[in-house]
Amino acid sequence: LHEYLGRFKEAEEMYRKALALEPGDLAIRSNLGVSLYKQGEDAKAREQFNRVLKIDPYDQTANYHLGLIGIEEGDKGEFVRRMAMAIQDNPRSRLGVRAVDLLRKFRTGELKIPRE
Numbered sequence: 001l002h003e004y005l006g007r008f009k010e011a012e013e014m015y016r017k018a019l020a021l022e023p024g025d026l027a028i029r030s031n032l033g034v035s036l037y038k039q040g041e042d043a044k045a046r047e048q049f050n051r052v053l054k055i056d057p058y059d060q061t062a063n064y065h066l067g068l069i070g071i072e073e074g075d076k077g078e079f080v081r082r083m084a085m086a087i088q089d090n091p092r093s094r095l096g097v098r099a100v101d102l103l104r105k106f107r108t109g110e111l112k113i114p115r116e
Contacts, residue, residue: 011035026052030061042069060089071113
């Protein structure tokens, strides 16, 4: 709920508390990564996403957001690779559809990266 209200620091705190109780829960860890990403904490977000991908290399949320971090840092190859992985996981999900759209815009030169 905090994330949907734009309260990403509060969301981060809640996810950290949840991880203390369930340290192996990949969804919680991935959501923590998203809340860190939304706060501009890319290095910390990357760390959480990479921990998720060590266990589940196809995790859509982790791949999608690592792709965004990659393109923001100018790493076009990382962006394309991560978006392709996000699409592979589930092309019809919300993130899958967004990844397809971002790749299309990238290929046509229309891509503008908003911090999603």
